[in-house]
Amino acid sequence: MNVVSSLALGRQAPADALAPALAAIAGRRSSRPRRPNERQAVEAVYVHVDLDVLDPTMAPAVDYAAPGGLEPDELIQALHAVGERFGVVAVSLTAFDPEQPDPDGRTLRQALEILRELVAVGHWSNLGGNAMTELSMDCLAELGDQSGRGTLSLDDDRLEFAGSFRLTLQLSEITAVRVHRGRLELVWPQGHAAFDLGRAAQDWAEALGTRRSLLDRLGVKPAPWSWSPAWTISSSAVSFANGRAPCSTGARRWPPSRNRAAYAAASVRSSRCRR
Amino acid sequence: MILGGDCNVALGVVAGLSGSGAGVVWFDAHGDFNTPETSPSGFLDGMPLAMACGVCHRHIWDALGGEPVAETHVVHVAAAISTRTSSVC
Numbered sequence: 001m002n003v004v005s006s007l008a009l010g011r012q013a014p015a016d017a018l019a020p021a022l023a024a025i026a027g028r029r030s031s032r033p034r035r036p037n038e039r040q041a042v043e044a045v046y047v048h049v050d051l052d053v054l055d056p057t058m059a060p061a062v063d064y065a066a067p068g069g070l071e072p073d074e075l076i077q078a079l080h081a082v083g084e085r086f087g088v089v090a091v092s093l094t095a096f097d098p099e100q101p102d103p104d105g106r107t108l109r110q111a112l113e114i115l116r117e118l119v120a121v122g123h124w125s126n127l128g129g130n131a132m133t134e135l136s137m138d139c140l141a142e143l144g145d146q147s148g149r150g151t152l153s154l155d156d157d158r159l160e161f162a163g164s165f166r167l168t169l170q171l172s173e174i175t176a177v178r179v180h181r182g183r184l185e186l187v188w189p190q191g192h193a194a195f196d197l198g199r200a201a202q203d204w205a206e207a208l209g210t211r212r213s214l215l216d217r218l219g220v221k222p223a224p225w226s227w228s229p230a231w232t233i234s235s236s237a238v239s240f241a242n243g244r245a246p247c248s249t250g251a252r253r254w255p256p257s258r259n260r261a262a263y264a265a266a267s268v269r270s271s272r273c274r275r
Numbered sequence: 276m277i278l279g280g281d282c283n284v285a286l287g288v289v290a291g292l293s294g295s296g297a298g299v300v301w302f303d304a305h306g307d308f309n310t311p312e313t314s315p316s317g318f319l320d321g322m323p324l325a326m327a328c329g330v331c332h333r334h335i336w337d338a339l340g341g342e343p344v345a346e347t348h349v350v351h352v353a354a355a356i357s358t359r360t361s362s363v364c
Contacts, residue, residue, distance in 0.1 A: 091277075
């Protein structure tokens with residue numbers, strides 16, 4: 001076990017405080033073949049956050065508050081330090097207790113903020129050596145009555161086409177994605193476009209779907225909303241039922257070939273309930 | 276992504292990642308590394324990381340399937356209370 005205390009985190013920048021422990025689990029990175037009993041160096045991690053890691057003044061609505069916890073900013077920096085070093089393949093956030101007093105909803109706000117950061121640090125698209133952080137392809141495109149060749153590219157939150165005409169779309173604007181005979185068809189409130197991508201069209205649609213909807217599906221929004229009991233999830237149910245099914249799917253496919261590392265197991269249903 | 280009431284949800288995640296070589300980074304004010312021998316109350320929520328590492332309640336892995344994560348592949352961050360000798364709960 002490699003332990004980084006909250007004291008250590010208070011004494012230096014979170015990234016520096018974590019560095020030795022992260023290096024310890026990363027192990028060696030050598031081209032020498034692994035010996036039979038030698039453990040493989042860790043390249044991917046699961047990040048678990050119990051909200052009580054935050055100082056009780058910031059996040060009081062937990063069952064086992066402990067004084068001397070982290071400032072939210074320290075936690076966020078620490079999460080990013082982990083995300084920069086490893087591929088984050090799974091995350092969990094636990095221990096918010098809505099029955100505990102929570103002045104001005106601060107614990108909930110912190111929980112949502114951390115959830116956003118956890119989604120952000122996940123290298124969801126950067127696993128298994130098949131990075132799709134920047135997907136790019138030359139293709140024929142149609143936009144309204146225009147058509148022409150150019151390069152279609154996708155980054156974290158935006159789709160761009162540059163060629164005989166230009167198009168920039170925020171993924172959040174897109175309302176429908178369809179693949180028909182190798183054509184990727186997109187619809188947004190002001191228009192629609194189609195891209196001839198051939199066999200890659202389905203992959204593009206999947207990549208778009210994953211990126212566009214992860215936060216939407218989770219219902220993570222910065223504005224405060226009323227708490228729904230549907231969000232309170234039985235730990236045993238998640239561990240032994242919901243939690244296991246999607247994760248074991250992931251393990252069989254390891255390393256994931258595409259953006260398959262975000263397992264929204266328990267949260268999908270609850271976000272729908274809230275709407 | 277898993278949201279949970281307590282930290283034992285992590286067991287399902289660790290089981291799912293079993294065999295992938297993934298490590299665990301655990302942010303918690305408590306060690307979560309109690310065992311029935313070290314816990315005054317036997318409270319299960321003081322033991323999730325110990326169970327995830329296969330240190331106690333090994334039989335739970337029969338139900339989970341897969342393998343516990345190696346302790347050497349775990350980083351525990353921000354334990355205000357000592358990891359090995361967590362006195363809480």
